Amino acid sequence: MKIETYEGSLQELQADVLVLILDRQNELFDLDNEGLQERVAGAKDQFSSGKLSRELTFAPKDLEVDTVLVYHSDLEKNYGFWENLKTFAARAIRFGAETGRPRVAFALNSEAGLEHVSKIVEGLVLGSYTFEKYRQKPRKLFEDSVAVIWTSNSEEAQKQIDLSRVLCEATNGTRDLVNESASVITPAALVRKAQDLAASHSLQVDTWDTARLTQERMVGLLAVGAGSEHPPFMVSLSYQPESPSDVHLVLVGKGVTFDTGGISIKPAEKMHLMRGDMAGAAAVLGAMDIIGQLKPSIRVTAIVVTAENSPDGKAMRPGDILSYRNGKSVHIENTDAEGRLILADGLIHAGDIGATHIVDVATLTGAAVRALGYSFTGIMGNNRTLINAVTRAGGNHGEAYWKLPLPAEYKEYIKSSVADINNLGGPVAGATTAALFLQEFVPDGAKWAHLDIAPTFWKEKPWKYFGEGASGVAARTLADLAVNWTENTAR
Numbered sequence: 001m002k003i004e005t006y007e008g009s010l011q012e013l014q015a016d017v018l019v020l021i022l023d024r025q026n027e028l029f030d031l032d033n034e035g036l037q038e039r040v041a042g043a044k045d046q047f048s049s050g051k052l053s054r055e056l057t058f059a060p061k062d063l064e065v066d067t068v069l070v071y072h073s074d075l076e077k078n079y080g081f082w083e084n085l086k087t088f089a090a091r092a093i094r095f096g097a098e099t100g101r102p103r104v105a106f107a108l109n110s111e112a113g114l115e116h117v118s119k120i121v122e123g124l125v126l127g128s129y130t131f132e133k134y135r136q137k138p139r140k141l142f143e144d145s146v147a148v149i150w151t152s153n154s155e156e157a158q159k160q161i162d163l164s165r166v167l168c169e170a171t172n173g174t175r176d177l178v179n180e181s182a183s184v185i186t187p188a189a190l191v192r193k194a195q196d197l198a199a200s201h202s203l204q205v206d207t208w209d210t211a212r213l214t215q216e217r218m219v220g221l222l223a224v225g226a227g228s229e230h231p232p233f234m235v236s237l238s239y240q241p242e243s244p245s246d247v248h249l250v251l252v253g254k255g256v257t258f259d260t261g262g263i264s265i266k267p268a269e270k271m272h273l274m275r276g277d278m279a280g281a282a283a284v285l286g287a288m289d290i291i292g293q294l295k296p297s298i299r300v301t302a303i304v305v306t307a308e309n310s311p312d313g314k315a316m317r318p319g320d321i322l323s324y325r326n327g328k329s330v331h332i333e334n335t336d337a338e339g340r341l342i343l344a345d346g347l348i349h350a351g352d353i354g355a356t357h358i359v360d361v362a363t364l365t366g367a368a369v370r371a372l373g374y375s376f377t378g379i380m381g382n383n384r385t386l387i388n389a390v391t392r393a394g395g396n397h398g399e400a401y402w403k404l405p406l407p408a409e410y411k412e413y414i415k416s417s418v419a420d421i422n423n424l425g426g427p428v429a430g431a432t433t434a435a436l437f438l439q440e441f442v443p444d445g446a447k448w449a450h451l452d453i454a455p456t457f458w459k460e461k462p463w464k465y466f467g468e469g470a471s472g473v474a475a476r477t478l479a480d481l482a483v484n485w486t487e488n489t490a491r
């Protein structure tokens, strides 16, 4: 999709559709046309009285525009203004594409309008994403679409367009990885993806194969990957700012390319979604794609821990005991609680490379889905400032995090009678006991936050500006965390 800016008059604006978004607090545009102004004032009343329940369309007089499309943020009371802008942008470009009106202009020519260009672009780029690769006839709905940003400051608008495009195209890349089949996105394929990113953005990449994992005693990856034809890997991707930084942020992503549950096998229903059990890894790779382009002032490393969890004669078994490199032993009660086993290796490695701050991202527990539903990512950790920073970074992009408790009291649930800890918690607080397990592997002194994206990595039905399928959650949050580090970590 092309996104252009236009700085001229309304009279000369050439478009099939002109989109006007109304809001009680924000005047996004300034219409130098009395007839149109009157019509919009009338629409405001109709929206308030409930007469208009979705949108208003009409053909304007004396303009080069075919159709005016009006939305009001009162129509979407569940969400904030920024989210509504994105939803309306996504709806408008779709309306245009489906009705043979591909050139869609957005009226943002006021001061408030200029401030919100990036939100419109986010709605356009995320809202026009679909996964078409396997269709005989891929749908090319947005092929001819052109979005025109009608602005009073093209230069500033263009800056926002460019920035938002970087963020959202990387997010769509994350979505592609998660939507793709597990036969294609194997652990080796995630490694190749990391290597490609390293090549395009001059990042350092370090890949550990089975031999190296064995040498380094990365026992979680080796055990979880033991039942698969596709061997496990740990790959780290590093960004180094020009001037040295005291902060070394390490992002650890769960990359289980398919989670059958292993010997503790899952039921067949919905198992296909477990191709998305690498969404944490895809998110940290997406974040590095953005970070490599926006070049923040802090050091950032992504560690992808990746394996396929399959049942097999060589697979790990319930009752096995793993001795980790940090000295802790783990009893495997259930081979389906595999994410924490490989993340433990990643957390240990984060300590080795000098992490000051660690954020891990994982589709970790069904319990988080039961606690939070599909709209919130669970967040836990050992440092309030870091948790708030992630939450704030997410808030800049409509990604919502909700803090769950992490009390030492519940360590009771991960006790084992034969090893230091058990990989399965008790019958309650599953998201918390999984995080308590991870905490055992957080290096001393590191500030740590854990994001359980099991609730949010997948949309079963369209939601806001997202279509069905992978959401790309956390890529923008993590990039924003790094890029706006000072603002995000200020209390």
Ligand code: BES
Binding pocket: 259, 261, 277, 334, 336, 337, 338, 339, 363, 364, 365, 366, 367, 369, 423, 424, 425, 430, 454, 455
């Ligand atoms: N990958 C799953 C968690 C998951 C569930 C992600 C639903 C996305 C959607 C994880 O490896 C798992 O199987 N967790 C088990 C843990 C249990 C065995 C302690 C779960 O949540 O049931």
Ligand code: ZN
Binding pocket: 259, 261, 335, 336, 337, 338, 339
């Ligand atoms: Zn599992």
Ligand code: ZN
Binding pocket: 256, 259, 277, 336, 338, 339, 363, 364
């Ligand atoms: Zn899993």
